[in-house]
Amino acid sequence: xxxxxxxxxxxxxYTGALFAYCGALASLPLxxxxxxxxxxxxxxxxxxxxxxxxxxxxxxxxxxxxxxITRRVLVAxxxxxxxxxxxxxxxxxxxxxxxRLRTPLWLLAQVALGWAGxxxxxxxxxxxxxxxxxWAGAEAGISVYGRSVPxxxxxxxxxxxxxxxxxxxxxxxxxxxxxxxxAPRLLGPSSAExxxxxxxxxxxxxxRNRLAHELHDSIGHTLTAxxxxxxxxxxxLGADPVAARAALRSIEESSRAALEDLDYVLGMLREEPGTTxxxxxxxxxxxxxxxxxxxxxxxxxxxxxxxxxxxxxxSRAAYRILQEGLTNAVRHGEGGPVRVTVAAAPDxxxxxxxxxxxxxxxxxxxxxxxxxxxxxTERVRLLxxxxxxxxxxxxxxxxxxxxxxxxxx
Numbered sequence: 001x002x003x004x005x006x007x008x009x010x011x012x013x014y015t016g017a018l019f020a021y022c023g024a025l026a027s028l029p030l031x032x033x034x035x036x037x038x039x040x041x042x043x044x045x046x047x048x049x050x051x052x053x054x055x056x057x058x059x060x061x062x063x064x065x066x067x068x069i070t071r072r073v074l075v076a077x078x079x080x081x082x083x084x085x086x087x088x089x090x091x092x093x094x095x096x097x098x099x100r101l102r103t104p105l106w107l108l109a110q111v112a113l114g115w116a117g118x119x120x121x122x123x124x125x126x127x128x129x130x131x132x133x134x135w136a137g138a139e140a141g142i143s144v145y146g147r148s149v150p151x152x153x154x155x156x157x158x159x160x161x162x163x164x165x166x167x168x169x170x171x172x173x174x175x176x177x178x179x180x181x182x183a184p185r186l187l188g189p190s191s192a193e194x195x196x197x198x199x200x201x202x203x204x205x206x207x208r209n210r211l212a213h214e215l216h217d218s219i220g221h222t223l224t225a226x227x228x229x230x231x232x233x234x235x236x237l238g239a240d241p242v243a244a245r246a247a248l249r250s251i252e253e254s255s256r257a258a259l260e261d262l263d264y265v266l267g268m269l270r271e272e273p274g275t276t277x278x279x280x281x282x283x284x285x286x287x288x289x290x291x292x293x294x295x296x297x298x299x300x301x302x303x304x305x306x307x308x309x310x311x312x313x314x315s316r317a318a319y320r321i322l323q324e325g326l327t328n329a330v331r332h333g334e335g336g337p338v339r340v341t342v343a344a345a346p347d348x349x350x351x352x353x354x355x356x357x358x359x360x361x362x363x364x365x366x367x368x369x370x371x372x373x374x375x376x377t378e379r380v381r382l383l384x385x386x387x388x389x390x391x392x393x394x395x396x397x398x399x400x401x402x403x404x405x406x407x408x409x
Contacts, residue, residue: 007173012083016176017117019081023107024114030060061111062104071103075187082176084183087197099190106186110179117175121168128164131157209378223258226251228295228330250294281315282307282342285322289340292326298337299326305344314403317383318342318351324376325353325399333357333397349403357397376401 007013034057038049064070071089078084189197233247285307292299310318322340329338334356341352373389376399380387385403392398 007177008169012081013173013176015081016083016179017172019077020110020114020175020179021118022114023110024118027057027061027111030064031057034060058108061107065104065107066100070107071187074103074106078179078183078187082180082183084180084187086183086188089189089193099192102186102190106182109182109186113175113178117171121171124164124168124171128161128168131161131164226255232296247294250291253291280319281312282310282318283315284319285342288319288323288326292330292338295330297326297330297333299340300337301340301342303342305342307342307344310344310349311405314349314383314405317379318349318401318403321351321376321379321401322353325351328399329353329355329397334395345405347405349405351399351401351403353399354392354396356395357391 031053035053037056038044038053041049044052068089075086075089079086229247229251233244233251236247237244285301285303289299289301307315322342326338326340336356339352339354341350341354343350376389377387380401380403383403385401387402388398388400390398
């Protein structure tokens with residue numbers, strides 16, 4: 001029953017109407033400039049002078065909408081006073097000529113609605129106060145464009161006054177809803193701007209995924225190594241202090257490397273200038289293999305080809321792939337030797353990690369996120385490579401990656 005009156009009880013209804021009325025008031029300083037040509041030609045007919053003034057006034061209002069700051073202010077005000085969901089305006093360089101006209105059209109609509117709503121509301125309010133029974137000495141009647149409808153001082157005048165007051169109140173939600181309907185169409189992003197926003201979101205997501213891969217590969221490997229080496233050091237501290245100290249030194253070295261990676265990722269998140277990624281390539285592969293050996297794994301490596309001449313992007317990706325493969329072998333392997341094969345050929349780089357499969361010696365000690373293999377697959381796909389991961393016989397697990405040296409056109 002009271003559903004139709006709910007808009008009259010919302011504060012956003014009146015702030016939206018106030019937004020329109022403020023736009024109308026803000027256009028007043030432009031009116032004297034628009035009236036100058038008509039004032040300079042006193043012989044001009046009154047109707048033509050009014051039409052020329054209104055035309056120039058509209059043009060001046062529209063010109064103010066071409067300024068970049070105007071749209072930003074209007075979008076901020078529409079969010080606040082209309083409760084409209086509008087994204088931040090994108091760079092005007094991405095907008096077409098037709099898109100730039102939407103803000104002037106919004107200003108003209110806002111000013112027109114503001115003036116029409118304000119004058120009608122004031123007129124209806126005055127009528128609602130003066131009609132009942134000749135209140136304030138007024139004659140009870142309604143006159144529109146020379147036609148009068150007399151009302152007696154009885155119930156008709158009171159009914160007409162109530163109707164005027166209700167219409168005056170209804171103008172606020174009418175103005176607000178009209179502006180709220182126009183806001184996404186004139187202040188919201190255009191088709192070209194939506195494409196630009198989508199591309200920006202895609203770049204942001206790609207950067208976040210890349211940082212997530214960096215954290216997963218480097219920090220995950222380091223924490224695995226540190227956990228195993230700390231356990232080993234604790235067990236042999238009394239029996240073999242030299243080996244325990246070596247394990248602690250290895251923890252220190254791997255933790256320092258992880259801090260470098262973490263500083264890089266945090267720098268990217270803070271958008272600090274000059275942030276560069278730690279350049280770990282296949283040249284650092286011996287150190288990676290040594291860290292795996294310090295974790296207690298038996299690593300058998302077979303390196304062939306000129307690894308030093310593998311290009312930077314491919315060399316860094318190969319290092320991360322081998323790092324993830326070794327980490328998974330230590331975490332989930334059954335023990336026994338881990339065979340690492342790297343073969344650099346003129347047309348491709350082949351990487352292989354093979355380990356005994358099983359549940360590991362400490363089930364549940366290394367919970368997994370499930371992102372390792374999908375992250376590797378995505379990294380290899382971006383490099384136009386091939387990846388195979390799965391059982392290799394009844395007792396082994398094999399990770400094999402082939403990366404082309406030259407990206408196909």
